[in-house]
Amino acid sequence: MSKKIIRFGVIGCGLMGKEFASAAARWCHLNVDFEPKIVAVCDANPEAAKWFQEKVPSVVKATTDYKELLADPEIDAIYCAVPHNLHTQIYVDIIRAGKHLLGEKPFGIDKEANQIIVDEVAKHPDVLVRCSSEFPFxxxxxxxxxxxxxxxxxxxxxxxxxxxHSSDLDPRKAINWKRRISTNGEYGCMGDLGMHVMHMPLRFGWKPSNVRSLLTKVVKERPDHTGNLVPCETWDNAILACEVKTEDQQFPMILSTKRIAPGHANTWFLRVTGTDFSAEFSTKNPKQIASLPYTPGSEQAWHITDVPYQSGYSTITGGIFEFGFSDSILQMWAAFCDEIVNRDAMQQPFRCATPEEALASHEVFTAALESERTGQTVTLSGRD
Structure with missing residues (x-):
């Protein structure tokens, strides 16, 4: 099979950059006619790029200046994973350079920053811009x-x-950029985790019309690099009680993002309850999906089904094997590459999160901050 090669640069050589490189190395796992190849990497810390130079044979360039990647005609697309305060300038520069972009959430440190990115996207309709969110795969x-x-x-x-997740349950864990407003933004856990939570609801038109938030700071101080305790400025956990109003339906929706949830290593879930059918899925039990079909007068019984390995894109793996986080990243990258190559003729219908969905998430998180300040339910702009 002849494959369309998409030449990628990676800006930000941390954990998620390495995950992408690992996914690209497993591309033979997929039955598709396109393939990403990482040819260049960039990080402000030269040491961070060494892993790619040692582990990824296709990398031919490593630099501390991301603009070198944007000026390189041998690069088609960029994966960017940098702190939230750097999103606006770097994302805008990537889009202006005509490189397709898969960027990390939340697509800007706040609503104003996000709007600048969205405005730039509108000026470059030929550039595909998407937000990373792998769990729906x-x-x-x-x-x-x-x-x-x-x-x-x-x-x-x-x-x-x-x-x-519970990665911040230990109060001895050193403070990092996600605990500071200057680098993470006021959203706290909402900016860090919220796009994952909102991706599927927004995709199906379930945009909140109003929000009442309960935000908590569980660990208020953490040690810095010298061992001195310093304030944690951002929210650890958030529960958002929302109301959804579509053309023909109205229902409550609860959205929650938690950095401190004892017993949860990395749990993403979605539950939908309806009059004819109900269903729920959680990565806590990744092999199973629960469903409850109902007809009037019949018994009510939940059905627990082991789901096969198959996601959006077929693989060499048989259905009896288990699916994991690295597989979801591989599937998400396949969706992004598929859309670059085939646009509206993608092999399957579920796209990566869009800039419009990122904008909608910012509207919700901004309203949640206002709700926390006022103690009131906040109506979203343009909604009843």
Whole structure:
């Protein structure tokens, strides 16, 4: 099979940059006719790029100046994973340079910064810009999305979506950039985790019309690099009670993002309750999806099904094997590359998160901050 090669540069050589490189190395796992090749990397710390130079044979350039990647005609697309305060300038420069962009959430440190990125996207319609969000590509989540598209749920009564982990449960963990407003922004855990939570609801038109938030700082101080305790400025956990109003339905939706959720290593979940059908999926039990079909007068019984390995793109792996986080990253990258090559003729219908969805998430998080300050339910702009 002749494959279309997409030449990538990576800006930000930390954990997620390495995850992308590992996914690219497993591309033979997929049955597709396109392939990413990482040819250049950039990080402000030269030491961070050494891993790529040692582990990724296709890398021919490493630099501390990201503009060198943008000026290189041998690079088609960029994956960018940098702190939130750097998003606006770097993302805008990538888009202006005509490079396709898959950027990390939240696409700007705040709503104003995000709007600058969205405005630049509108000026360059030929450049594909998407936001990283891999969890909807788990087979169980992907199937739940298919059920939503098929309209199985009847009248939706309630939706709950969340992303919980416990990496910050230990108060001895040193403070980092995500605990500082100057680098992470006021959103705190919402900016860091919220796009994952909102990706699928927004994709299906479930944009909140109002928000009442409960935001908490669980660990208020952490040691710095010298061991002295310094303030944690950002929110650890957030619960957002929202109301969704579509053309034909109205229902409550609970969105939650938690950095401190004891017992949860990395749990993403979505639950949809309807009059005809209900379903839920959680990465806590990644092999299973639960569903409850209902017809009036019949018994009510949850069905627990082991879902096969298959996600959006077919692989060499048989259905009896288990799917994991690295597989979801591989599937997300496949969706991004598929859209670069085939645009509206993608091999499957689920796209990566769009700039418009990132903008909608900023509107929700900004309203959540206002709700926290006022103690009131906040109506989103342009909504009833």
């Amino acid at each position: 788990y087979p169980g989540a992907y199937r739940l999305g298919q059920w939503i598209r098929e309209g199985r749920f009847g009248t939706i009564m309630e939706v709950e979506a969340g992303f919980w």
